[in-house]
Amino acid sequence: MTDVMSTQGHPPGVAGESDRTRRLRDLGLNEPTVDEAFDRFAHLAASLTRAPIAMVNFINDERQMFRGLFIPPNSADAAGDTGCSWADRGIAFDLPTREMPLSHGFCPHVVAQRSPLALDDILAYPRFAGNPVVDELGVRSYLGAPLVDDTNTVIGTVCVLDREPRPWGRERLRDIQHLAEALLSEIRLRDHLIAQQQEMFAAFDGSPFPIVLTHGPDQEIRYANPRHAELFGAAAAPGPIGRAYPQLAAAGLEQAVTEAYHSGRTTVLNDVRFQSTRPDAQRIHQIFSFTCTPQRTARTGRVSGVLVAGMDVTAQSRTEEELGTLAALLVDRLQQSGATTGRHGLGAGQAGLVLPG
Incomplete structure (x- = not known):
């Protein structure tokens, strides 16, 4: 459906990315x-329309992504009264990665046309009858409505499928449209959270401490403030924090972030020695302490990422080192003094000094 998707009325971005893809990324x-x-929305769509398969499908420039998916269990109830599962009846919706090419299915048409699509019998429509899902997955009927967000961007669809012809009718079409409208409340909630995050990032931008926010179990860098870039430079490579900053990873930061993510507890990494590479400064060794704090989603409480805040403790460490060196020197001198006194046989009393008690 590449040609179909090219009719979407959104100009490409600077890097050839559509507004829709940028919106999904945001x-x-x-x-x-x-x-x-x-x-849950997909399950509700299947219940309202009495369809065996339902999806909440988001579509970017490269693929379709089924963030919401309902497929009936392998039971006689799910397969009707035949006593066979849907797999037994030839439908093979095994989508472990929940994605599909743009060439498959009818949701790309819904997104491109910005309007609902009802296909009672796909084989009756020459334009759609040759679609790969007809032969590969046995799909014979389709009903879908576009998801149009508050920025007037079509970001995907809510759709239902059946392997038998279905006269969907106006009532079912209205149901799927209402469900698409209801789903926008979830999108608005995400927009609200994004606004809060942007406010948080604006505060982080002015922080004197280096700050990084990672996302997901792979610790992908989602945000790094200017202070972090000033101290540690630009990321060596996009992606996980370990790949972006191999010198910090070698010092144990990647392991500390991973531990915080999986344990759900704050971890602290001390005595990270980093050689400054700033062109306007000498290549000196700096010492940092990093605190890795798990970030949880408001609704589920699950850990979604890790906030990493660093503190330059070089001066403190140097003070401690200097104090340690001074103490060692004093002890050494006292030991030498004691040894000298012993060698000369001169005690305090012999020198005429009277000690109290």
């Missing part, structure tokens, strides 16, 4: 991962 919806909230 909303955190640009990956085909499982989302319980959207799974």
Whole structure:
């Protein structure tokens, strides 16, 4: 459906990226991962329309992503009264990665046309009958409505499928449209959270401490403030914090961040020695302490990322080192003094000094 998607009325971005893809990226919806909230919407869509398969489908420039998906269990109830599962009846919706090419299915048409699409019998429509999902997945009927957010961007669809022809009718079409409108409340909530995050990032921008926010179990860098860039430079490579900053990773920061993410507890990494590479400064060794704090989603309480804040403790460490050196020197001198006194046989009393008691 590449040609179909090219009719979408959004100009490409600076890097050839559409407004839709940028919007999905901003909303955190640009990956085909499982989302319980959207799974519930998909289940509701299947219940309202009495369809066996339902999806909440977000579409970027490269693929379709089923963040919400309902497929009936392998039971006689799910397969009707035949006593066979849907898999037994030839439908093979095994989507472990929850994604599909733009060439498959009919949601790209809904997004491109910005309007609902009802196909009672796909084979009756020459334009759609040759679609790969007809032969590969046995799909014979489709009903879908566009998801148009508050920025007037079509970011995806809510849709239902059946492997039998279905006269959807006006009532079912209205149901799927109402469900798409209801789903926008979830998108608005994400927008609200984004606004809060932007305010937080604005505060971090002015922080004198280096700050990084990672996202997901792979510790992808989501944000780094200017102070972090000033101290540690630009990321060596995009992606996880370990790959972006190998010198910090070698010092144990990646392990500390991973531990915080999986344990849900704050971890502290002390005595990280880093050689400054700033062109306007000498290549001196600095010492940092990093605090890694798990970040949780408001609704589920699950850890979604880790906030990493650093503190330059070089001066403190140097003071401690200097005090330690001075103490060692004093002890050494006292020991030498005691040894000298012993060698000369001169005690305090022999020198005429009377000690109290």
